[in-house]
Structure formats: C-alpha cells, structure tokens
Amino acid sequence: MHPLLDRIQQAFSSGITGLAEWRGDVAVTVSRDKLHEVAQFLRDDPWMDFDYIVHVSSVDWPDDEERFEVVWEFYSIRKRHRIRLKARVPESDCVVDSLTDLWKGADFMEREVYDMMGIRFRNHPDLRRILMPDDYTEGYPLRKDFPLRGKGWRDTFEFLDEISR
Amino acid sequence: MAFEDQRTTVYKIDPEHPESESLPTLRTEELLLNMGPQHPSTHGVLKVILELEGERLVKSTPVMGYLHRGVEKLAEDGTYHQFIPHTDRLDYVCAMYNNFAYCRAVEKLLNLQVPERAEYLRTIVAEVQRIIGHQFWLGAQALDIGAMTVFFYTFRDREILLDWFNELCGARLTTSWYRIGGVERDLTPALIDKLKQFLEYFPAKIDEYQVFLEKNRIWIGRTKGVAVISAEDAVSFGLSGPVLRGSGVDYDLRKYEPYSAYPKCEFSVPVGKNGDTYDRYWIRVMELYESVKIIRQCLEQMQEGPIMADAPSVTLPPKERVFTNLEAMIQQFKLFSQGFDAPPGEIYCGTEAHKGELGFYIVSTGGGKPYRLKIRAPSFVHMGAFDHMARGYMISDACTIFGTYDIVMGECDR
Secondary structure, three states: OOHHHHHHHHHOOOOEEEEEEEOOEEEEEEOHHHHHHHHHHHHHOOOOOOOEEEEEEEEEOOOOOOOEEEEEEEEOOOOOOEEEEEEEEOHHHOEEEOOOOOOOOHHHHHHHHHHHHOOEEEOOOOOOOOOOOOOOOOOOOOOOOOOOOOOHHHHHOOOOOOOOO | OOOOOOOOEEEEOOOOOOOHHHOOEEEEOOEEEEEOOOOHHHOOOOEEEEEEEOOEEEEEEEEOOOOOOOHHHHHHHOOOHHHHHHHHOOOOOOHHHHHHHHHHHHHHHHOOOOOHHHHHHHHHHHHHHHHHHHHHHHHHHHHHOOOOHHHHHHHHHHHHHHHHHHHHHOOOOOOOOEEOOEEOOOOOHHHHHHHHHHHHHHHHHHHHHHHHHHOOHHHHHHHOOOOOOOHHHHHHOOOOOHHHHOOOOOOOHHHHOOOOOHHHOOOOOOOOOOOOHHHHHHHHHHHHHHHHHHHHHHHHHOOOOOOEOOOOOOOOOOHHHHHHOHHHHHHHHHHHHOOOOOOOEEEEEEEEOOOOEEEEEEEEOOOOOOOEEEEEOHHHHHHOOHHHHHOOOEHHHHHHHHHHHOOOHHHHHO
8 A cells, every 4th residue: 555545544543434546646535524633634744744735626426425525635845745635525514624724725726616516614714706706696516416508597598409500 | 974984094194283183184094996807917807806005905805707617517528539629728828738738637547658759749849838838928927017028029939939839730829739648740840940940049039038127127126026925835825837936946747747758858947046026037037948958858859650649449540541531530530429438536637837737637437528627727726825925015016916927817717
C-alpha cells in the first residue's frame, strides 16, 4: 500500500471508510464527522504536510443512500505528493464541515460546490452562490436530476425537434 | 435630510477653534463602488464591489458568473472526443494549452501512451501557446495601467504565431489541434522553417519589450510593491503559475511532475522574491526566454515517427483514411457519437498552463461519457485571493491586480 495511506490508517482507528490507489492517484474516504480532524492531520502532520489546496469538487450519485460525494484535492509543495480526500453526504442533511480555516483558498471553491450541487459547508464565512445569480431559485445545476436544458422560464422556449430542423 | 448610516462619521474641521460650533462640518463615509461588469481591464465580464475609504480599498467582493455557460454540465452529455472543442472556449486566449490539459487527463484515465514524436509536437505547440499567452498578458497588462506602446509590439509578434497556428490547424484562437492519444496533424517542413525563423527573431524582441516597460517610471511605480502576497498566503490560497512563483515558491508541474517532452529538455523555472506585480512580470518575461529554449531543444531532438497512439478503439483514424475508407469513417462516426468505453475510476491530472495549474478531475463509471468532469481553472482560484491582495491599495491598483493574475473570465466562470 502507498506509504501515505499506511500512515493515515495508523493515525486513525475509526472514521476512515475507504483507501484507494488508482493510476497513481491516492484517495481517502472519510466519514463526515471525522472530516475536519483528518484534514487537519493532512495539513499539520510533518509526513503529510499538505499545505496547498488544489480543488474542491462534488459528485452526485442519485441511487446511493448517501447521495453526494464531496472531493478535496491537496498537494504538498515541500514533499511534492498529492492526495484526494472524499466524504459522503446524504441528501436529507447536506452539510459538511468547511475547511476554510485550514486552507484560505477553500473559500471560493466551497462556494462553487454549494452553488452547483447544493451542499452546505458548516462554518463557512460567506456561503453564497458564486457563478449563478444570487436570486436563482431553480435548483442546483450539476445535480443529475437537473435537466441539461435548464429549468424554469426556459421551459417555455419553443425548441425545434431533431426532425423538423 | 442628511444621509444616516452607521459608517457615517461627522468631523469638525477644527474642534479647537473658538468658533468651532459655527464652522461647517465634514462628513466621511465608506463608499461602495461597482467596478464592472463592463470595464476594459477586467478582460471579460466581471464585477467587483469595492468598499472604499477615500481612495483606499477596504474590502472587495468579486461578483462572477456573467460568462457561466455550464461547461461541466455539457461535458456530462458529450463523449470524450466531443468535449475537446469546448475546452478551447475556457481560456480562449490560450486554447491549445486547454486542449493539452484535457487530452492528458483523458489519457491518464485510459492509461494511454502517446508516441514520442507526438509528445515533442505537443510540447512545441504548448510552448508556442505559452509565448502567445505571455505576450498577450504583457501587452494587455501594461495597457490596463496606462503604458500603451508595448501592446502594439507584443501584438505584432503574437500575430506571427497566430498565423502559424492558422497554418497548422486552420484556426487562430479556438484551435482544437490536440487529440486523445496524439495530435491531429504533423508539422510540415514549411511550418518548422517558419518557427525556426521566429525563434531567431524573437529573443531580441523580448529585450525590446523590457526596455519599454523597465525604463518607464510610471509603470515601475505602479507595479513594484503593488499587490504583494506572501509565500505562505499564496500557497494557502492555492495560487499557481507565475502568481505563486512570484512569491518565491518553486512550483512548476513541468519540472516537478514532468510530462510530455519536458523531462528531456533543459530549462529553468524563474522564481521571484518579493511577491509583487513586478516580480510576476519578470517571471513571465523570463519564461518567454525559457519557452524559446524548450522549442529549440524539441526541434533538435524530435525524430520521425507516428503522431497518434496505436489504440484504434480509442484514437481517431487519420483524416485521409476517413475520407477514403469506409471502415475508418464508421470508426470516426462511432467514436464521436457513442465514444469509447472508458474504464470506471477517477483521476485528477494537472497541467502547467501559462496562467497556472489547469487541472481536470474526471469521474468515469464506464461508457463513452464522463460521469463528472470538474475543471480546476487557475483564474477562478486566483479570484479567491483578490480581496486579500487588494486590501489597502488604491482603486486604480484594482486594475493592476486583475492584470497580475492574467485573468480570463471564460475560464473563471466556465
């Protein structure tokens, strides 16, 4: 197993629900309540030393019990390695801890995840929509149940169907 | 009726004066100013709400999304090949590098090896694109803060390379020349000659750009010590590219996660010291020289060979065969309409574009379309640090800060 994964497994007896390595990418899945603790460990542990936040993203799995997956990607400038951190969130309670207190760059990235997928971040300083308008009420565009053509007033547009075009 | 607000303060001009009561009073308050959405220095449609105290910026709130086109959603609806032209429209100033970053991510997902000649071709064109990007930045950033001349000179030379692109793939800006598994077509001898001529001509021109700016006292005054960010903050904000290197952090994926033909080339990564706009300028100019070096080495080392990986189930057949051979045409049609069967899994692949780390995070569940595709755009991440970097500077410095990021809204809003 990858040495990073080894070390994480040793440091945490519970809360780690999955370790994976594929195509050279290392990924750790944690339970939601342990997320902030693991993230803090990733940043502060001298072996880990993940000081750089690469991106925050989210994946929608509508058929799963815990529907959403929030994904963080970190890099270590000094150690030059990468890791991916994932946590699952159910639709009924779409909240995870914000990591803005650990990495400043998480601010805008988490706002984007909120905007696109509707996942809330606890303790985020300014959780507002970022790409969609502030008064947008038609839902969260990147969810799988959001139609590609959009929702709301656009439904009244007359689209030409494939044949008559 | 006087405007009453918590932030309003009423000052006596001179409280010590014996007739202080009868003297007029001064009222100060924080002022909110909308900069944008249409402002020439935002390079796209971006609004920033500036809270001002006098002419100083107290707080700035970027309002983005005017150019949001839902590219990530569109990606989920098309095959992997179909998404390549969409990536051109992310950072429309540097389309080639977006194609490159995307193709690399898909190749990582497929575990596909690209033949050596294709790697060299990719590196050459990517570096040409980097030169174009930095030229554009140099001209536009100087123009934003009032130094007009250098703009004409950089655009004169940029035109040569855009025409070169035009000859290479038929388009100047939205290029789509990279393909999954290789490149669309080879460089012709005429193109190689033209590029060699340009490499002879260009270094002297870089010196020329520097003279225009570094002898300009106003430009120096507006860049030295402006928009300073410490190394620690820059790392914490996730900044990348010249903006991060300007703060003295040596982080360049071409060097530390080498890809394509970069490991076979000798080049150095310029790193700044002060973390101000001037250092970022210096880095970009030095990178122009480095790019010239890389292209020269690639042209020397490049050997004859195939330009597309030998994986017919994934890569597109050559264009000549598509027009003459029925099977090849069917194959091309199938690859575009149904796509290839990608293995289930997820990857992140970052590439050092000229603005910073351009990454693609792809989740595949098998089948011809990505299940989720996330674009890690450097411009978007850089905007996150805007407020931090702008505090305490003047209104006019806001333009410098947009400029110093090399921001392109197509990529920022996606």
